Amino acid sequence: MAQTQETQRVAIVTGGAGGLGFAIAERLADQGHVVAIWDLDEERAGAAAARLPKAHGYGVDVTDRAAVDAAMSRVVDEFGPLGILVNSAGHNGPLEAFADYPFDGWRFVMTLNLDAVFHCCQAGVREMLKTGYGRIVNLASIAGKEGNPNAVAYSASKAGVIGLTKSVGKELATTQIRVNCVTPAAIETEMLSQLTPEFKAFVTSKIPVGRLGRAEEVASLVAWLASEECSFSTGAVFDVSGGRATY
Numbered sequence: 001m002a003q004t005q006e007t008q009r010v011a012i013v014t015g016g017a018g019g020l021g022f023a024i025a026e027r028l029a030d031q032g033h034v035v036a037i038w039d040l041d042e043e044r045a046g047a048a049a050a051r052l053p054k055a056h057g058y059g060v061d062v063t064d065r066a067a068v069d070a071a072m073s074r075v076v077d078e079f080g081p082l083g084i085l086v087n088s089a090g091h092n093g094p095l096e097a098f099a100d101y102p103f104d105g106w107r108f109v110m111t112l113n114l115d116a117v118f119h120c121c122q123a124g125v126r127e128m129l130k131t132g133y134g135r136i137v138n139l140a141s142i143a144g145k146e147g148n149p150n151a152v153a154y155s156a157s158k159a160g161v162i163g164l165t166k167s168v169g170k171e172l173a174t175t176q177i178r179v180n181c182v183t184p185a186a187i188e189t190e191m192l193s194q195l196t197p198e199f200k201a202f203v204t205s206k207i208p209v210g211r212l213g214r215a216e217e218v219a220s221l222v223a224w225l226a227s228e229e230c231s232f233s234t235g236a237v238f239d240v241s242g243g244r245a246t247y
């Protein structure tokens with residue numbers, strides 16, 4: 001069967017100035033989509049967008065619901081209906097034994113890794129329902145399936161992203177909106193500098209392929225999940241873990 005010709009869409013990538021988000025934004029821009037990069041710092045978002053064709057940078061704190069709604073309206077007003085939303089903004093948070101885990105660290109991680117995904121997905125779905133078409137891809141993590149020791153907030157927040165994805169994907173299954181998530185193992189990005197050398201060695205040792213993943217390897221899977229060809233998968237969890245995942 002011949003491959004379908006991909007329609008050029010308007011795409012938003014949160015956390016798009018950094019590691020995986022930028023690799024995903026680059027891939028979507030290469031495919032001809034108009035990409036809006038949302039990141040905390042407007043200048044950084046603009047500098048990242050300037051490296052790509054038809055991309056635009058926005059300073060958006062995705063934990064701020066009003067800022068998310070305002071940025072969503074701006075993108076749709078400026079470029080047209082939203083076709084693709086990728087939620088990549090995230091943080092590891094504290095690495096601490098559970099007995100000492102700081103509650104403010106837990107709240108910080110939940111607000112960014114889970115509440116913000118709720119805000120962006122809800123704002124995105126409201127736009128996508130206007131056309132009946134859309135692709136949402138959430139960056140969860142293998143930690144959300146397995147739980148990483150000393151990373152309770154990160155593990156719980158990513159398990160939350162998996163549950164959110166499954167629920168919203170099933171709910172919208174009779175539309176042409178598809179909602180999926182990916183669960184990478186450790187990938188070589190800035191985020192890994194938030195880890196201690198010991199923790200980095202621990203997560204690498206758990207990968208049967210024997211190395212860290214590359215941002216392009218995640219971007220390639222996300223690009224397919226963001227495409228029209230991803231028509232019969234929704235509310236699903238896609239592995240990119242170098243063989244670490246057992247389910």
Ligand SMILES: NC(=O)c1ccc[n+]([C@@H]2O[C@H](COP(=O)([O-])OP(=O)(O)OC[C@H]3O[C@@H](n4cnc5c(N)ncnc54)[C@H](O)[C@@H]3O)[C@@H](O)[C@H]2O)c1
Binds near residue numbers: 140
């Ligand atoms: N790198 C890994 O090993 C790995 C593994 C599994 C899952 N993930 C997930 O993939 C996603 C991307 O990770 P990464 O490695 O690219 O991280 P990264 O730290 O390199 O990039 C994250 C980006 O999010 C932005 N950001 C942070 N807070 C924000 C906010 N409030 N509003 C808007 N933007 C904000 C940062 O400025 C940064 O550009 C995260 O959700 C992460 O949990 C990463």
